[in-house]
Every structure is written in structure tokens, then in C-alpha cells.
Amino acid sequence: MNLAIPVRDYRIGYEDYEPVSDVGEKLTRKWAQEKNYLKGSASDWLPTVDASFGTLRDECQKDGWDGPGSLAISDQVIAITDKVVQALFTLVPKGIPAPDVIPEADGEICLHWIVDTEQELSISIGEHGKINFAGQFGKEGVIHGWQPVDTTSAMALDRSLQEAAKYVARLFPPIASRRAA
């Protein structure tokens, strides 16, 4: 006789848990970050991006860093970009490489992911509460647009970056080696 025991999986995951307190929100976010964080691997965005922010602070904090008319990259823009990077990191599947962090002459910061010349995505971040994005997904076509981002809380930011995270993930479809990274 076989004994069959029904096993139901009641694990609470990041996707199905809605925090109601500040502590809960922080915990959920930490949970999501840990899910993606693999130190020393391609998944490990934060040290790479932090180093890039250091370069921006050194090189671009005065007007004119990129010739006449170029505007300084402010601490405020770096702080917002940092929040956006951390939010995206929690939202995208693990194994996706860190973006290139590029200063822009209008004082904004561009996050750029590129697979090859036909597959890339740029997200530009400023102090105005919006992101602008443009990309190409091979033969599937191109996208570009803008959307508001809510930086008032980590959860609000996560919500407003859902679409952007999907675009990033679309550039890097799951492959065995990436899942194992």
C-alpha cells in the first residue's frame, strides 16, 4: 500500500507577502536583495555600481565636466540613482549583470545594459521624479518612453519600477548558467 501525504507549500515569498509596517517593508526588501545577492558573482551589482558612483563624484561634480554647458552630477541625483539601482536589483531575476553607470551632460545618470548592438537598454534618472528609457530587443523591436517614479518609500519605488525591471529582464532571458550563477 502506498501512503500518499499531501504536501502543501506555504512558504511565504517576496511576491506574495505585503508588509504593513516599516520594519516589515525593510525585511521584505532585504529578503529580496538576499535572494539576488551572490557576492563576487555577476549578480553582485552593488559594489560595481558604488565604485561607479565614486567616479562620478570625483569627475562630474562641477559644471563643465563634459565641456561647455554640461551640468554637474549632484549628490541628489546619485542618491536617487542608487535607490533605483537597489530597487531594480531586487526586482530582476538573479544573474543579470550590473548596468554601466554613465554620467550625462544634463546632470542626469544613465544606466545602460548591453548584450550586443541589437539588444540594449538605457534608463536615465534625474531629479524630476521621472525615468526616461530607450532600448532595442533584437528583432522584437524598440521601445522608448518615460514614466514617473515614486521615491518616497522603497515599496513605492519597487512598484513604480516594475515595468522597467521587466525590460531589463527581457534583455537577459533565463539560461542555465545564469540561473546557476
Added chain:
Amino acid sequence: MWQGYSRQLPAGVQPEELLTSFVVLPEQVDKKTNTIKPTRLMPRRNLTNKRLETSVCRSSRLTEAQVWEICSTHFDVHSRKPAIGRGVGPAAAIFAEELAFDADGKPYPEHANIIGWYDDIKKPDSELKHVWMDRARKMAKKFSYMPRT
């Protein structure tokens, strides 16, 4: 010594001409493709006439030494650091995006501005930028990076 100001250039930029965009930071270069990042070709708003412009150098008829002479004289002096290299691409890539040139020849004869960028005075730049990003993205992949010599 370079005697650049006697050179003759066609009044209008021709599709087969090569253009140079000076690069200040390694972050403005895509190492995977050895092209410049799209940010390098994004327009800036001219404070005088409010027009959107991307500054380039018409470099087809210049030697490498002449290009860097122009860079030293007209670009490096305004930047925090000297340029580390340049992106070089065909004018045809700009025409392909339905943009145009104002070959103003100022402050040096080979200077031109890429113009014709999408604009809408009713909207803030923060809601137009994505259109410029799309154009710049397509053009940038035609601009190969060459380090300074």
C-alpha cells in the same frame, strides 16, 4: 604648425563625411562594441536660442594630429579633463535618423551641430528625452571609439 583655417569644406555636411565626437571619460565608451555610448550624442539646449544641438567636428579632411589640435584648442580648455579619445562615425547615421546639420563653422571651421531633434515647447525636457535617447542609441552604434594619440 597646423594652418587649419584655410581648409575648404562643403557648405553642407555630406552623408559620406566622417564626424568626431570627443570623449572625456571611459564611462562614455562601450567596451563590448568599441563604440561610444549613446549619451555622447545626446543634444544640449542652446541657452541663446533654446535649440537642441549636439556638437560634432567634421573630421574627414583632417589628419589625426589636426583633430587633436582642434580638441586641445577648443574642447579640452572647456572641460575638467582633456579628452581621452573620440567617436568617429558617418554623417549618414545622423541623416538616417532624420536629423540635420547646422555647419556653423564656429568656433573652428569644421564645427557643426546636429539639429532637428524632436521638441515640444509644451512639454518639459524630462518628457522628451526618451525620443532623443532613441535616436542617439541608433546613431552611437555607428561611432567607433578611437583612443587619443
